Amino acid sequence: MTTAMRDVPRSGNRNERQGAAIVVGASLAGLMTALALSHAGVDVTMLERSAAAPRARKGAALGGVSEGLLSRITRSRHSRAGSTPLSSVAPGVQSWMAVHARLREAVGADPYIELRPHTLVRSVDQDADSAWVITSDQQTFRGDVVIGADGHRSVVRASVAPDKPDAxxxxxxxxxxxxxxxxxxxxxxxxxxxxxxxxxxxxxxxxxxxxxxxxxxxxxxxxxxxxxxxxxxxxxxxxxxxxxxxxxxxxxxxxxxxxxxxxxxxxxxxxxxxxxxxxxxxxxxxxxxxxxxxAEYVPDKLVNGRLALVGDAAHVPTPMTGSGFSASLHDAESIAAAVSEAMGATPMAQALRGYERERLHSVRSMVQSGQQFSRSFASAAA
Missing domain, CATH: 3.30.9.60 (D-Amino Acid Oxidase; Chain A, domain 2)
Incomplete structure (x- = not known):
């Protein structure tokens, strides 16, 4: 069987756009990461194993998600021709589905983000010049960086932290x-x-x-x-x-x-x-x-060369912390800044290590604080 090699296209004005990223996963962390990268001038291809519209998550909710916070990540200087204005969210607790829909609208309106649903990533690799993923149908997508936003059962994590692959x-x-x-x-x-x-x-x-x-x-x-x-x-x-x-x-x-x-x-x-x-x-x-x-996951590392993790692929806290969304947003903005830096004189691996230094201690502490609740709660019922 032959392998189809697909370099991620660099679209738009070359004076404005720089570099290309592969984001694995199109849940909240993946969508926010793609938007932050696009804002930084990086073209993005998103690979999502399920349909573009996820199955309903009955009752799942997010606290601390305001219209101002969503506007910060969904703002854009460009949009596809004919795109309608983004829907707003009401004050208070938000449903997971409403927040996902808002982020998905923003991704759909961004001409520098390509979302490919029904694309299952099987493996991830890299060399000195690029990183790539291979899908279940033997397509290869190559870019300057591969970012795993593929949840608590992350495929990309196995290549970033092979000695600790599972939540x-x-x-x-x-x-x-x-x-x-x-x-x-x-x-x-x-x-x-x-x-x-x-x-x-x-x-x-x-x-x-x-x-x-x-x-x-x-x-x-x-x-x-x-x-x-x-x-x-x-x-x-x-x-x-x-x-x-x-x-x-x-x-x-x-x-x-x-x-x-x-x-x-x-x-x-x-x-x-x-x-x-x-x-x-x-x-x-x-x-x-x-x-x-x-599930819970305390990370020891967030990057390996040109490979990096964000969101639940990087750190999995108990929902009782109420910090998952804000942590994923900070991941997205921090890694976008690092990738943008790497499009200049800084080598990609060095820039991503800066992302790791900025985020690792904070997210480890977040998960560990939730583990105190988890151990107490689980042991009380044992």
Missing amino acids: TFAGYLIWLGLTNESSLASSRRLPRDVDILSGDEDYLLGYPLPGPDGSVTPGSRQVGWAWYDANHNDLLRETGSVVGNVVHRSLTSADIPEATFRELADKAKNLWPSPWREAILDCIERRAVIGTPI
Whole structure:
């Protein structure tokens, strides 16, 4: 079988554009990294294994994501002809899907970013002059740098940190659900931000989210919840969601036994107050629940030559830290500055080591602070 070699094109005015990057992964960190690189004058090819529009993440939410913060990363001096203005986000907690959609709109409007969905990266390599990836259909994409933004099961990480390639299971999962506020009979007002509750050995985060149309009018919003549970690790292993000490996938509703749904419903009735109790029971009744095993990864390095990591490929904290989005944004801006520096007189490997020096201590501390919660929480339920 022959291998198709594809050098990433350098588009636009050569006086304005400099260099080419391959970004593996088009989740939040990948999209932000691509945008930051393009702002810095670097052409980007993004390789994403799934469809351009991801599957809905029921109930997944992000705190601290403001319109100002998103405008900072989605701003652009150029856009494709005919591009419509970017949608805005409402104040408060944001759904993962709304933030992803906003970033995806910005990438789609940027003529210097090419997003290639359904492209599975199998391996990564480099030499003194370039770095490249080889896909499952034997295409090779080559650029000045390869950046792994491919999540906690990163393929690129295996080439950056071969002695520590895997994130590890933290010892618990989070049940996630999302329902419409209008479906809840409770008259209790929803909080403006996040409710954090504890009951027995479990924790619950409940939060209002804008409605599907972006509305934040009471009655038209959505209600999300995240239930921290360390008592169903056997189910994770039985279903192959966790193998050994590595997280492989989330539980879908089809993976969850009826007995587990009944157990969760009975427990919710006794543990959680209104309106979160009603929200959980509504999701259980509709079988609109997923279970996400939590992984963690404390990095020892972020770069290897012309290869680098950002986001969950670089560092995986428990969601309880609430720092994942901001850390990924800082990664994106820092690595874009480093790559831009390398387009001048600084060698790429040296510039990327500067990115590592800037970010490594901070992200290690972030993950380690969350590990204190994880170890305490998982051991309490053991």
